[in-house]
Amino acid sequence: MHVIIINGSPRVQNLSNTDKIISRLVKGMKTEDKGLTTELYSISDRKQWEEARGAFNKNTEILIAIPLYVECIPGLLLEFLDTLEKKNGDTRISFVLQSGFAEASQLRCGEEYLKKLPGLLGCTYGGTLIKGDNFSYRFLGEEQTEKPLSAYEAMGASYIRNKGFDSDEARAFSGPEYFGAGMRIFLGIIFATAAPLGFKMMAKGLGCTKSLKDRPYL
């Protein structure tokens, strides 16, 4: 199989969590299809858009991997999708929709849009792999990210076996739809106490020199 993979994140490729997820999916795909070939395009780099459009037009197996940005699909990806021309029904588009918050319910609104999108582009829908809890990959070391990222390899293999993500395996991967009351209370305490300190340290690591409460435009 030859799969065109589009990373829909506006974040540059080497810092993108989506890129790390894609790498693991491809690794898993190759365990099921030894002859698999892929082409990867990153929407964050506008210089790749023309070639990505050409690959979309010429090929029939497309995977678009998307981070949730403000409860929605990133605007830059929408801008790219707007430039695509309608196809003739011979192409399947599958999606990965991943986010920072862990409950799958956060991603359902975006999923509803993705169910409609292939039809608007004259393509068929190959399902969406939904998964939260991906926020910290770019901040953590390889040792800490190995377990969650390696789980995507099984989903890559599943993508080949099931011809996309419209499968019970993919649906089970999403994890909890909503956290139970115990977890919600625990997270409430963490976000009121330890998390702000963690965010402060992350911001400092990214070069932030002002308080996170700073309001420069007021």
Ligand SMILES: Cc1cc2nc3c(=O)[nH]c(=O)nc-3n(C[C@H](O)[C@H](O)[C@H](O)COP(=O)(O)O)c2cc1C
């Ligand atoms: C501007 C921005 C908005 C975001 N909005 C959400 C959101 O609404 N819900 C959520 O669960 N995660 C949100 N996230 C977290 C990202 O979905 C998550 O970190 C993702 O793994 C980023 O992938 P990327 O590095 O490939 O862009 C947001 C991140 C950014 C930077």
